[in-house]
Amino acid sequence: MNAPALPADVLEQLKTIVGEQRVKTDHDSLVTWGVDWTKHYEPRPSVIVFPASTEEVQAIVKLANTCQIPVIPSGGRTGLSAGAVAANGEIVISMDRMNKVLSFLHADRLVRVQAGVITEQLQQYAEQQGLYYPVDFAAAGSSQIGGNIGTNAGGIKVIHYGMTREWVLGLTVVTGKGDILHLNKGMIKNATGYALHQLFIGSEGTLGIVTEAEIKLTRQPQDLKVLVLSVPDFAAVMPILHAFQQRIDLTAFEFFNDTALQKIMAAGHAARPFETESPLYVLLEFEGRFEAVVDDAMSIFEHCMEQGWILDGVMSQSQSQAQALWHLREGISETIAPFTPYKNDISVLITHVPAFIADINAIVAANYPDFEVCWFGHIGDGNLHLNILKPANLSKDEFFEKCKVVNQHVFETVQKYNGSISAEHGVGMTKKDYLGYTRDAVEISYMRELKKVFDPQGIMNPGKVFDL
Amino acid sequence: MKVLVAVKHVVDYNIKPRVKPDGSDVDIAGVKMGINPFDEIAVEEAIRLKERGVATEVVAVTIGKANSQDTLRHALAMGVDKAVLIQTDVEVQPLAVAKLLKSLVEREQPQLIILGKQAIDDDLGQTGQMLAALINAGQGTFASVIDVKAGEIEVTREIDGGTDVVALKLPAVVTTDLRLNEPRFIKLPNLMMAKKKPIETINAADLGLDISPRLKQLKAADPEPRKPGIKVANVAELVEKLRLAEVL
Ligand SMILES: Cc1cc2nc3c(=O)[nH]c(=O)nc-3n(C[C@H](O)[C@H](O)[C@H](O)COP(=O)(O)OP(=O)(O)OC[C@H]3O[C@@H](n4cnc5c(N)ncnc54)[C@H](O)[C@@H]3O)c2cc1C
Ligand SMILES: Cc1cc2nc3c(=O)[nH]c(=O)nc-3n(C[C@H](O)[C@H](O)[C@H](O)COP(=O)(O)OP(=O)(O)OC[C@H]3O[C@@H](n4cnc5c(N)ncnc54)[C@H](O)[C@@H]3O)c2cc1C
Numbered sequence: 001m002n003a004p005a006l007p008a009d010v011l012e013q014l015k016t017i018v019g020e021q022r023v024k025t026d027h028d029s030l031v032t033w034g035v036d037w038t039k040h041y042e043p044r045p046s047v048i049v050f051p052a053s054t055e056e057v058q059a060i061v062k063l064a065n066t067c068q069i070p071v072i073p074s075g076g077r078t079g080l081s082a083g084a085v086a087a088n089g090e091i092v093i094s095m096d097r098m099n100k101v102l103s104f105l106h107a108d109r110l111v112r113v114q115a116g117v118i119t120e121q122l123q124q125y126a127e128q129q130g131l132y133y134p135v136d137f138a139a140a141g142s143s144q145i146g147g148n149i150g151t152n153a154g155g156i157k158v159i160h161y162g163m164t165r166e167w168v169l170g171l172t173v174v175t176g177k178g179d180i181l182h183l184n185k186g187m188i189k190n191a192t193g194y195a196l197h198q199l200f201i202g203s204e205g206t207l208g209i210v211t212e213a214e215i216k217l218t219r220q221p222q223d224l225k226v227l228v229l230s231v232p233d234f235a236a237v238m239p240i241l242h243a244f245q246q247r248i249d250l251t252a253f254e255f256f257n258d259t260a261l262q263k264i265m266a267a268g269h270a271a272r273p274f275e276t277e278s279p280l281y282v283l284l285e286f287e288g289r290f291e292a293v294v295d296d297a298m299s300i301f302e303h304c305m306e307q308g309w310i311l312d313g314v315m316s317q318s319q320s321q322a323q324a325l326w327h328l329r330e331g332i333s334e335t336i337a338p339f340t341p342y343k344n345d346i347s348v349l350i351t352h353v354p355a356f357i358a359d360i361n362a363i364v365a366a367n368y369p370d371f372e373v374c375w376f377g378h379i380g381d382g383n384l385h386l387n388i389l390k391p392a393n394l395s396k397d398e399f400f401e402k403c404k405v406v407n408q409h410v411f412e413t414v415q416k417y418n419g420s421i422s423a424e425h426g427v428g429m430t431k432k433d434y435l436g437y438t439r440d441a442v443e444i445s446y447m448r449e450l451k452k453v454f455d456p457q458g459i460m461n462p463g464k465v466f467d468l
Numbered sequence: 469m470k471v472l473v474a475v476k477h478v479v480d481y482n483i484k485p486r487v488k489p490d491g492s493d494v495d496i497a498g499v500k501m502g503i504n505p506f507d508e509i510a511v512e513e514a515i516r517l518k519e520r521g522v523a524t525e526v527v528a529v530t531i532g533k534a535n536s537q538d539t540l541r542h543a544l545a546m547g548v549d550k551a552v553l554i555q556t557d558v559e560v561q562p563l564a565v566a567k568l569l570k571s572l573v574e575r576e577q578p579q580l581i582i583l584g585k586q587a588i589d590d591d592l593g594q595t596g597q598m599l600a601a602l603i604n605a606g607q608g609t610f611a612s613v614i615d616v617k618a619g620e621i622e623v624t625r626e627i628d629g630g631t632d633v634v635a636l637k638l639p640a641v642v643t644t645d646l647r648l649n650e651p652r653f654i655k656l657p658n659l660m661m662a663k664k665k666p667i668e669t670i671n672a673a674d675l676g677l678d679i680s681p682r683l684k685q686l687k688a689a690d691p692e693p694r695k696p697g698i699k700v701a702n703v704a705e706l707v708e709k710l711r712l713a714e715v716l
Contacts, residue, residue: 223500227656273653298663301656314653317542318502319482321653 006046006091010067014049014091017059022050022097033094034086036079037139038430039340040400045072045086050097054172054180054211057093061209061459062178064091070459073205075147076118078139080343081428083150083204083464093209095146101125102212109217110169110186115146115210119153122215131217134161138330146210152202154424156330159380160251161218163424164201170214171197176207176455186214199450204426205461207454221251225288225297226322229304229313230278231255234357236309238350240282241380243300243309248293252285253380260332260374260387263339269331270324276312282379283329285322332376339389340396341374342403344410347383348419356417360386363409368402383423386410411437427465435466469616469638471514471523472578474569475507475543477536478589487688494589494688503539506584508546509644512651513614514582515547522616525549527576531560531568537667544662545654551665556672556679564679566598571675573603578639580621585610585643596643606636612647 006014006025015023024033025047034043046069051057064071070090077084086092095116102112109131113122119133119140126133135148137155147153149171154163161167170186183197184190200207231237241253258279264270288294297315304310316322348356364373368388377385388406390399411421415437422431422438435444444466451468454460458468479485480500488495503511517523528543529552530536540551554568573581586593600607608614608623612631615622625632626645636642672679700706710716 228653271650274655298656298660302660305657313656315656315659317654318480318505320505325653 006069006089007067010063010069011047013063014047014060017063018049018051018056022052024048024050033074033077033092036077036082036084038080038082038085038428040430041082041085041087043086044089045092046089048074048092048094050094052097054174057174057209057211058178058180060091060093061174061176064459065176065178065457068457068459070462071209072461073146073150073209075116075144075150076139076142077147078143079147079151079428080345080425081151081204081422081430083426083428083461084147085429087429088463095144095209095211098146098211099144104129105186108186110214111217112170112186112212112214113145114212115144115149117145119143119145119148126217127220129217130220132220133167133215133217135164135167138333145213145215149201149210149213150204151424151426154378154381154383156252156254156326156378158378158383158424159253160249165198167216168197168201168213169216171200171210172212173197173200173208173210176451176457176460181208184214188216202426204428204464206451206465208460221287223288224251224285224316224319224322225294226283226285226316226325227297227301227313228273228325228328229282229284229301230274230276230311231280231282231309232278232311234280234361235354237280237282237379238354239307240304240309241350243304244284244286244297247296247300248286250284250286250380252283252378254283254329254377255379256281256283256329256332256376257374259372260336260376261328263374264328264331264335267335269335270328273325273328274312274314278311280375281328283325284380329376332374336374336387336389339372340399341387341389342400343425344386344407345377345383345423345425346386346410346414346419346421347381347423348414348417350380350382352417352419353379353382353384356413356419357384359413359416360384360410363406363413364388367406367409378423381423382419407434414438429464432463432465432467469517469523469580470525470527470576470578471517472569472573472576472581473507473510473514473526473528473543473548474565474581474583474595475511475528475530475539476504476584476587476589477501477530477532477539478504478587481505481588487690491687491689493685501535501538503542504584504587504589506586506588506644506646507539508542508651509646509648510582510584511543511546511548512649513644514580516649517580517614517616518547523580527552527578529554529569529572531556531565531672533557540667541659541662541665542654544665544667545658546652547658551667553667553669554672554675555669558672558679559681560672560679561681561683562592562594562598563682564677565595566602567677567679568672568675569595569599570602571677572670573599573639580616580638581605581641582614583641583643585645596641600641603639603641605639605641606634607641607643608634608636609643610645611642612645614642614648 033048034045098114098116372389374387514526526548527550528548531554583596610626613624
């Protein structure tokens with residue numbers, strides 16, 4: 001790796017800002033903090049800095065402006081769109097040291113955290129207060145609140161609780177220009193013009209760096225019941241969702257195909273939950289606090305079975321069984337990681353899901369007749385993760401070349417149904433070329449103008465989401 | 469071969485129990501309850517024996533309050549054939565449970581009686597042994613493998629530092645350890661069927677046994693909180709601290 005060396009004086013100034021120990025240029029650090037979960041780009045940052053306060057972040061950004069060196073906000077680096085990847089000699093600003101919970105207001109159920117707090121740490125903090133932070137997904141043990149805000153992370157509970165956006169009531173940010181803004185300050189009601197904090201949510205570090213956030217918490221769900229159902233085909237999934245949602249508030253509605261289950265079992269990560277094999281499985285969850293709700297669920301199940309939408313199914317009887325069933329779904333991403341999967345994270349309105357899936361399946365069958373396809377995702381939100389596994393005999397480059405061709409077709413289909421090429425993982429670098437399938441040219445030009453307001457010199461995470 | 473399985477309705481093991489403010493006991497008001505995990509393993513084992521054609525009938529029994537029925541429904545949904553509730557509002561301790569179970573053993577005449585090695589609420593771990601003594605049967609405790617042969621069973625037991633294999637003449641009492649099996653998930657159709665199955669209720673008082681508590685609980689208290697750790701700067705300091713703590 002031949003990372004462009006930083007001018008010596010810049011390095012010295014960075015050390016003055018954060019301290020000698022908090023600036024790293026050794027090879028191991030550069031390759032560690034220079035990448036996220038994607039492995040498509042070679043990391044080439046020039047330096048990693050670890051600020052401990054908003055003021056230190058501001059000083060770094062101001063320095064970067066003066067020297068015209070791009071900076072990359074870096075969180076838990078679990079991102080799946082190469083948003084936090086430094087491939088061009090950038091300064092990586094790692095939020096790892098800004099990992100403190102700062103305060104908690106009981107009456108407001110409002111917690112103030114530094115951006116480097118790990119998602120799971122926030123979940124645990126909420127639990128200690130007898131409350132709940134509902135944004136959850138398989139990477140929560142490593143991802144940071146700042147990264148979740150950067151990508152507007154979703155996950156497995158969106159159907160009931162919404163995305164990260166719903167839970168952020170205030171942000172402290174350092175803009176690309178170097179100003180510190182305290183946005184919305186935790187208020188639920190604030191009718192004083194533009195909700196600037198919302199602009200930063202999902203902006204993937206292109207407008208500025210989030211240093212602190214005020215996050216709303218909610219009551220803990222109780223007696224969560226998990227059902228795993230075997231389903232004969234895609235056409236049955238939406239009627240099942242509809243039948244349950246008519247009468248029960250679902251906290252999750254996920255699906256995965258048998259290929260995904262086979263991979264999990266082969267890796268020894270879980271056992272088949274019941275004998276009945278089927279091409280698809282649905283996992284759903286609800287609060288079974290009251291007997292009547294559980295009875296309702298059973299009668300809906302019965303109805304679905306009579307209709308032929310469900311072949312078989314199990315229901316958790318304890319929290320440990322609930323966790324074991326969740327593992328069937330949550331373990332997929334990590335289990336298939338060694339297959340260097342080609343990932344898509346697409347969404348359409350629930351109404352369009354059946355037609356959309358039929359189209360995509362036809363494309364996949366025509367183009368990848370012999371590739372293994374893992375389908376899974378948050379289908380209750382219209383969010384599907386299409387994962388194509390690399391056959392062992394193809395090189396990474398050959399494989400991605402082939403996948404690129406099909407991407408075109410997949411994204412054309414997304415566009416046909418007015419859907420999104422990235423439901424929750426962000427655009428970063430991996431989806432940048434396809435942004436036009438979801439946002440039209442005029443809209444993108446407004447995004448460009450907006451970026452200029454916050455980041456006139458274009459130093460904040462350049463080359464991500466769109467090119468200037 | 470008929471198998472009798474004893475199951476207990478206990479606080480769900482994922483719940484962090486809280487001590488009552490007066491320190492008299494653990495507060496279980498409104499707390500989620502479920503089948504004792506070791507008993508779930510016992511039920512699973514009995515059902516597997518039946519599925520393999522070794523057992524002909526599996527009967528589950530629980531002793532406790534009316535709400536213990538939920539745990540019997542769980543056992544029915546897993547696949548037991550018959551469920552019996554010996555109902556009492558008195559706090560039943562191991563000896564009382566063993567006596568009540570004995571009366572059912574006399575009536576049902578099972579060849580094999582499987583219990584959990586302990587209940588996770590009081591962790592007493594005595595019932596199986598007491599029952600074996602009362603009915604004068606052999607016992608294979610802490611079982612990780614049960615192998616039924618003609619007229620006898622071989623039980624592999626988990627003991628300190630390894631395993632121990634015992635052969636028992638039937639009828640016999642076995643208590644389960646964690647590694648015996650992994651209980652199945654319950655299918656919804658079975659859950660629905662279990663709701664409709666009858667549960668036989670016997671009033672404990674009608675059995676004419678002395679089941680009054682013999683042990684008196686003096687108090688309940690939270691475990692000592694863990695002392696906070698310290699950070700050391702280097703290996704030398706680590707060694708120094710370990711010496712001071714007399715670990716090295
Ligand atoms: C196994 C697995 C499962 C996943 N499942 C889901 C899922 O179900 N739902 C979902 O939404 N995502 C999922 N993800 C993707 C990923 O975890 C999320 O996108 C997460 O929000 C990224 O957080 P991070 O801290 O790791 O961010 P990073 O990867 O470090 O960064 C993500 C983006 O945010 C920016 N950023 C980071 N910190 C800041 C900051 N302080 N200020 C401004 N910008 C910042 C970065 O520049 C980058 O553009 C999954 C990932 C993995 C590996
Ligand atoms: C008795 C009474 C009780 C009220 N109670 C509440 C309350 O409890 N909560 C509350 O929030 N408000 C309340 N309001 C205030 C008011 O009703 C709300 O602000 C309401 O949203 C205004 O809607 P309107 O159509 O009357 O908007 P207008 O008064 O016509 O316009 C409001 C603003 O919106 C802009 N605007 C209007 N239409 C559009 C458009 N199509 N596109 C872009 N901009 C547009 C206007 O330029 C203006 O700036 C109350 C008002 C009254 C009189």
